[in-house]
Amino acid sequence: MERYIQVRLFASLKDFSPTDPDNFPISHGETIKSVLKRLDIPQNEVKLIFIDGVKKDVTYRLQGGERVGIFPPVGGG
Amino acid sequence: MKMKLTEEIAKLSKESNHQDGDSYRSISVESTLKISQIHRCHGRDVEITALEAGIVPERYARNMKTYSHTQQAVLLKSTVSIVGLGGLGGVVVEILARMGTGSLNLIDGDIFEESNLNRQFLSSEKALQQTKAESAEKRINAINSSLIIHTHPEYVNEENAVDYLGKSDVIVDCLGGIQDRFVLEKASKKVGCPLISGAVAGLSGHVTTIFPNDLGLESIYGKPSDLPASGAEASLGCLPQIVTLVAAIQCSEVAKIILNKEVLFRNKIFTIDLLENVFEILDLAG
Numbered sequence: 001m002e003r004y005i006q007v008r009l010f011a012s013l014k015d016f017s018p019t020d021p022d023n024f025p026i027s028h029g030e031t032i033k034s035v036l037k038r039l040d041i042p043q044n045e046v047k048l049i050f051i052d053g054v055k056k057d058v059t060y061r062l063q064g065g066e067r068v069g070i071f072p073p074v075g076g077g
Numbered sequence: 078m079k080m081k082l083t084e085e086i087a088k089l090s091k092e093s094n095h096q097d098g099d100s101y102r103s104i105s106v107e108s109t110l111k112i113s114q115i116h117r118c119h120g121r122d123v124e125i126t127a128l129e130a131g132i133v134p135e136r137y138a139r140n141m142k143t144y145s146h147t148q149q150a151v152l153l154k155s156t157v158s159i160v161g162l163g164g165l166g167g168v169v170v171e172i173l174a175r176m177g178t179g180s181l182n183l184i185d186g187d188i189f190e191e192s193n194l195n196r197q198f199l200s201s202e203k204a205l206q207q208t209k210a211e212s213a214e215k216r217i218n219a220i221n222s223s224l225i226i227h228t229h230p231e232y233v234n235e236e237n238a239v240d241y242l243g244k245s246d247v248i249v250d251c252l253g254g255i256q257d258r259f260v261l262e263k264a265s266k267k268v269g270c271p272l273i274s275g276a277v278a279g280l281s282g283h284v285t286t287i288f289p290n291d292l293g294l295e296s297i298y299g300k301p302s303d304l305p306a307s308g309a310e311a312s313l314g315c316l317p318q319i320v321t322l323v324a325a326i327q328c329s330e331v332a333k334i335i336l337n338k339e340v341l342f343r344n345k346i347f348t349i350d351l352l353e354n355v356f357e358i359l360d361l362a363g
Contacts (some may be wrong), residue, residue: 048359075255
């Protein structure tokens with residue numbers, strides 16, 4: 001069974017968005033760290049990771065169906 | 078013999094009507110100024126006394142269907158510090174002055190330059206090279222001369238922060254860059270005051286409200302020792318529409334804290350992305 005997540009990248013990370021961000025294929029138990037690597041997002045540019053609206057870290061293991069939001073540091077005023 | 082303040086206010090008040098026809102007693106800006114001169118008191122005190130006597134300063138008439146007389150007086154009695162008077166700070170100043178937040182404490186050591194003109198409401202072609210603190214003071218005086226203003230044309234740092242922020246009811250973090258926000262947060266915790274932090278980059282932005290025992294900036298930016306000096310704004314710039322929106326949300330939080338409302342962005346972050354119209358409230362507690 002194929003599993004998908006929705007990936008939403010914010011601010012300067014938008015350039016790394018996959019072609020179909022609403023249906024990004026993952027393997028069962030794949031970590032956020034692995035997803036970042038597959039999207040070529042440098043881990044040091046990632047500050048905030050949300051899974052279904054709740055803050056998690058790069059070790060979180062995905063089951064499929066999650067909404068994943070990833071933010072760089074944002075500090076403009 | 079000089080009349081009592083309340084009698085003077087009552088004498089110069091007049092009958093007015095709200096847009097829905099409800100009537101109320103009202104006192105004009107001109108009368109408020111006149112009374113403050115006769116009684117040698119601040120316009121803010123005239124307005125507080127008026128509200129406590131059930132008389133509405135006409136400048137707040139459109140607030141009064143949402144805020145009670147007591148709540149408007151509480152706003153007028155409050156002190157808010159605005160740290161950073163650039164994009165976010167300029168809009169926050171504008172909104173809080175019109176809302177009738179009684180005492181505004183303005184902190185920024187910067188001057189205006191041309192690249193500020195796209196988003197910083199206090200900047201103008203004529204104000205280039207003026208200090209942001211001075212421009213903010215002028216703008217507030219032009220909007221609402223009843224307010225008390227303290228300006229500190231300096232950057233906030235470990236030495237001056239507690240001194241400048243000590244008397245605040247709420248502190249608004251409108252700083253640019255990331256490192257200084259941690260200095261400000263530390264000071265806000267030290268003086269036991271809630272901090273409302275807003276930040277923008279490109280067409281994205283976020284707001285969070287931090288009480289002294291809340292998770293705070295580390296839950297957003299990580300450890301201060303691992304921080305870059307600036308964030309995504311260095312590569313994306315800052316657009317006026319997101320700056321204004323984030324600042325408006327910050328002001329909404331200010332008013333709710335002062336008026337003791339419970340629904341706040343504490344241990345949560347309100348994120349906005351205007352490119353794809355994504356608005357989310359996210360849980361920082363994990």
